[in-house]
Amino acid sequence: MMDDRGLKDDGFLSKRWFFHARHPDAAAGPHGGVVVARASRGMRAGKTLGMDPERPITIDGSHGEGGGQVLRTALSLSLLTGRPFRMVHVRANRDKPGLRPQHLAAIEAAALLGGEAEGAAVGSRTVAFKPTTIEPRDLTIDIGTAGATSLVLHTLHLPLAMKADSPVRLTLLGGTFNAQAPSYPFMKETWCAHMSRLGLPVGLKMTSAGHYPRGGGRLEVWVEPGKPRSMTLVDRPPLTTISGTAGTTNLDRHRRVGERLRDRALAGLRKSGLKVAAEIETADWPGHGQGVALELTAHHGPLKATFVALGERGKSAEAVADEALHELLAYEREEGVIDPHSADQLLLPLALADGRSVFTVTEVTEHLRTNATIIGMFLDKPIRVEEEDDDGARVIVG
Numbered sequence: 421m422m423d424d425r426g427l428k429d430d431g432f433l434s435k436r437w438f439f440h441a442r443h444p445d446a447a448a449g450p451h452g453g454v455v456v457a458r459a460s461r462g463m464r465a466g467k468t469l470g471m472d473p474e475r476p477i478t479i480d481g482s483h484g485e486g487g488g489q490v491l492r493t494a495l496s497l498s499l500l501t502g503r504p505f506r507m508v509h510v511r512a513n514r515d516k517p518g519l520r521p522q523h524l525a526a527i528e529a530a531a532l533l534g535g536e537a538e539g540a541a542v543g544s545r546t547v548a549f550k551p552t553t554i555e556p557r558d559l560t561i562d563i564g565t566a567g568a569t570s571l572v573l574h575t576l577h578l579p580l581a582m583k584a585d586s587p588v589r590l591t592l593l594g595g596t597f598n599a600q601a602p603s604y605p606f607m608k609e610t611w612c613a614h615m616s617r618l619g620l621p622v623g624l625k626m627t628s629a630g631h632y633p634r635g636g637g638r639l640e641v642w643v644e645p646g647k648p649r650s651m652t653l654v655d656r657p658p659l660t661t662i663s664g665t666a667g668t669t670n671l672d673r674h675r676r677v678g679e680r681l682r683d684r685a686l687a688g689l690r691k692s693g694l695k696v697a698a699e700i701e702t703a704d705w706p707g708h709g710q711g712v713a714l715e716l717t718a719h720h721g722p723l724k725a726t727f728v729a730l731g732e733r734g735k736s737a738e739a740v741a742d743e744a745l746h747e748l749l750a751y752e753r754e755e756g757v758i759d760p761h762s763a764d765q766l767l768l769p770l771a772l773a774d775g776r777s778v779f780t781v782t783e784v785t786e787h788l789r790t791n792a793t794i795i796g797m798f799l800d801k802p803i804r805v806e807e808e809d810d811d812g813a814r815v816i817v818g
Contacts, residue, residue, distance in 0.1 A: 476548065477505040477797050482512035484790035487600075488523050492575045493768060493791055495530045495549060497798040499579040500772065504550040505797075511545075518543040522567025522594065526575040529561050533579055556584035563594030566635030568601035570611075573641060578769060580643045581620050588643045595630040596637035597713050602761065603728045604629075604639065605665060605715035610726040610762055617722075618769050620646040626705070629669045631730075634709025648769035650777040653757045654814065657721035662689060662748070664700035664716040666741075669707040677737045678702035681714045684741035692749055712737065714744045718751065725751055725759040754782035756812035764791040767817065771801045776818035784813045 481490050494505050511517050519527070519542055527540045527547065534554035539547040556579075561572055569592035580588050596604040602611065604626045615622050623642040630637020666681035682700045689698045700716075712731025717724050729744035731737070751759050758766065760783040768791065770777040781788070784807050792803040807813040 482509035493794040506548040560591040566595035568598040570602040590641040592639040629705035629707035631711025636708030648773040650775035662698040667703040669711040680737040688745040756780040756782035764788040770817040
C-alpha cells in the first residue's frame with residue numbers, strides 16, 4: 421500500500437475545507453447541512469455537538485449537489501446508524517424536482533431491508549425515513565423505467581455488506597447505461613475494484629442492457645459480507661495499459677458502430693502520445709431497446725479509472741469516442757490518484773472504516789462536497805479536503 425510521504429506539506433494548502441456535523445439549531449453553511457470553514461482546527465461531529473439519536477435529522481435536499489445523492493447517502497446512513505431523517509426540498513435543483521422512480525425504488529428497497537417511509541411517491545418533495553431492524557436478504561427491485569440501477573445499488577450495498585452474515589443477491593431492473601449516473605462498465609471495472617480494495621467484495625453481471633428511454637436492463641449483484649477498512653492512496657502508479665469496450669444493443673451490424681467507436685478511440689490514443697498498449701474489444705449487448713456506449717479504462721498498476729460515453733439520437737459514433745477519450749486524457753493530465761467520478765463514492769465506506777484514510781483526487785466536485793456534508797450529519801468522523809488550485813486535492817477522512 422502506498423503512503424503519503426510524497427505529498428507536499430509546505431505550500432500545498434491553498435484551500436482547506438472541514439466538514440462536520442451541523443448543530444440542530446445552526447444555520448446552513450454554503451454547501452448545506454454543515455458549516456464549511458477555511459483553515460479551522462478541532463472541529464468534530466456527533467457526540468460533541470449533542471446529537472440525539474432518536475431525534476430525526478432534518479436535511480435540506482436543495483443544498484450542495486442538490487440531487488438524488490443526498491437521499492441515497494442519507495438512506496444508507498440511516499439504516500447503518502439507526503438515526504431517522506426528514507428531507508425537504510428533495511431534488512429541488514433538478515429539471516423535474518422531487519422523487520423520480522429510481523429514488524422511489526431506493527426508498528422502498530431501504531424500507532424492505534428495515535425501515536418505514538413517509539412521503540414515498542413519485543414527485544414528492546418531502547420524505548421521511550425511520551429505520552427499524554435490518555434484515556439482509558435476496559431482493560429483486562424493478563425501477564419500472566430506465567432509471568439507474570447503479571444508484572439503487574449504491575443505496576443498499578453498505579447496509580447489506582455490513583449487516584449480512586452470508587452473501588446476498590440483488591436483481592436490479594431498469595437502466596444500466598445512464599447519462600447522469602454511473603453506467604455498468606464503470607461499476608464493473610472501477611467501483612468493484614475500489615470496494616474490493618476496501619474489504620467489501622461485490623460481483624456484478626449485466627444480463628440485459630438498459631438504455632434510455634426504453635430501460636429493461638437487468639443487473640445481477642452478489643454482495644459479500646464485509647467491513648470497510650481504511651486506505652492511503654496519494655501517489656498514482658505509472659500508466660501500464662488501456663482497455664476498453666465498444667458496445668451496441670440492437671443496432672444494424674452493417675453500420676459497424678462498434679468498430680467505428682473502437683477505431684476512433686484507438687486512433688486518438690495513438691495521437692495522444694501515451695506510450696502504452698491499448699486494446700478495445702467490441703460487444704453486442706442483449707437488451708430490449710437500442711443503445712451505444714464506449715468504455716475506456718486506464719490501468720495504473722492495480723488501480724483503474726473508467727470513463728464511459730453514451731450514444732444518443734443525432735450523435736455520431738466518432739463523437740461518442742471523442743467524448744470518452746477526452747475524459748480519459750484529462751484524467752491523465754491531472755495530479756491525483758482517484759478520478760472525480762469515484763471520489764464521492766469512496767467517502768462513505770471510508771467514513772465507516774476504523775482509522776484514518778487519505779487519498780488524492782484529480783478534481784473536487786460538488787458531489788464530493790455534498791457527500792461529505794451528509795456524512796457529517798450522521799457520523800462523528802471528520803472529513804477534510806485540502807485543495808490546490810491547479811493540482812487536484814487531498815482528502816482526509818478521520
